[in-house]
Amino acid sequence: MIDRKLGLFSYRGGALVQLDQVQFARKLQIGPSSPKLVAVTPGGTLVLKRGNPFDGGIGGVDELLNSVARAK
Template identity: 55%
Template sequence: MTGYRPVAVFDRARGVLIDGDGKVLAPLSQVQLARRMQLGSSSPKLVAVTPSGDRILKRGNPFNGGIGNLDEVLTAAVYGR
């Protein structure tokens, strides 16, 4: 995984969402995970919805299984629900 740059980090200790450069995007209390449709694809993408806009976390691809239940897994891991 060291060869991959993070798109976002859910810093539960500090309670914030951080971008790949380390900039705080929003408090976790103001972040929601959601599925959004992609233009030209039958698979949804996974986004972090913040007060300053949506941040794409993963683009779904119908040929490799899409995003599956990643939204549910991340919600449980980050928010414990």
């Protein structure tokens, strides 16, 4: 979850992280040809969605999330 008002990011009940410490990115998967969408935080890398070439993949969601997280 991204809370722009408070500037926080959390995932599946995990720790809250300041948005400026989170980077959304595409990472290669072993096997499928589509990349996965991840959130890179100081505590590690969290998989948000595994890309699938048969459902359209993740498109430009990483860029969109980064721009939303950085918007003031």
